[in-house]
Amino acid sequence: MSTIRRQLAALYKDVAARGLNEGSSGNVSARAGRGMLITPTGCTAATVTPKSLVTMGLDGTFKGRTRPSSEWEMHAAIYRAAPEAMVIVHTHSDHATALACLNQPLPAFHYAVLAFGGAEVRVAPYVTFGTAALAEAATEAIAGRTACLLANHGMICHGRNVAGALAAALLLETLARQYLIARAAGTPRLLSEDEMAQARLRFRSYGQQPERDRKNDEQD
Numbered sequence: 001m002s003t004i005r006r007q008l009a010a011l012y013k014d015v016a017a018r019g020l021n022e023g024s025s026g027n028v029s030a031r032a033g034r035g036m037l038i039t040p041t042g043c044t045a046a047t048v049t050p051k052s053l054v055t056m057g058l059d060g061t062f063k064g065r066t067r068p069s070s071e072w073e074m075h076a077a078i079y080r081a082a083p084e085a086m087v088i089v090h091t092h093s094d095h096a097t098a099l100a101c102l103n104q105p106l107p108a109f110h111y112a113v114l115a116f117g118g119a120e121v122r123v124a125p126y127v128t129f130g131t132a133a134l135a136e137a138a139t140e141a142i143a144g145r146t147a148c149l150l151a152n153h154g155m156i157c158h159g160r161n162v163a164g165a166l167a168a169a170l171l172l173e174t175l176a177r178q179y180l181i182a183r184a185a186g187t188p189r190l191l192s193e194d195e196m197a198q199a200r201l202r203f204r205s206y207g208q209q210p211e212r213d214r215k216n217d218e219q220d
């Protein structure tokens with residue numbers, strides 16, 4: 001069994017274990033060659049196995065009797081539009097979904113929102129689940145970002161690998177929870193464009209160790 005099949009099945013279990021999904025509501029995928037590998041329709045953390053994952057083209061073609069997730073089109077559209085997206089997580093996690101049900105974006109209430117590539121996490125307008133229209137709406141809302149909310153539905157995010165996609169899903173849920181707590185307690189002060197620009201400069205170097213001096217490398 002390939003490594004990515006094992007990693008993706010483990011990711012789906014992790015997403016549920018971390019409380020981001022209940023039952024069969026979410027789905028995960030990974031770019032695989034020109035297509036993708038995605039969880040089958042109706043699977044749960046208890047039933048998913050590496051073998052059960054469906055290999056399919058981004059045009060919807062697949063072999064075998066196991067049908068892919070009903071949201072395959074949303075995953076495929078994001079892989080087509082965002083070359084950097086390697087793993088996608090879609091969940092109905094509580095707080096991200098609650099905010100999406102207000103049909104409101106996650107605004108610049110905290111500088112960490114920048115982790116998703118912009119000053120806010122947009123919300124895609126509501127359309128029926130499992131449709132090409134949802135794929136289009138999500139692709140538009142996530143453009144230039146690594147996550148978006150889906151109105152009256154949930155959220156979707158991507159990462160460069162399994163760990164990155166899981167971290168993005170967890171961070172979005174945490175920030176949505178913090179934002180809703182702040183709103184319940186009062187009116188959060190949103191950061192200004194200038195404050196977000198300053199934070200963005202810091203963010204670029206955050207967590208990175210200084211590169212080794214090239215001269216020293218050459219002498220080693």
Ligand SMILES: [Zn+2]
Pocket residue numbers: 025026071090091092129153154
């Ligand atoms: Zn969904």
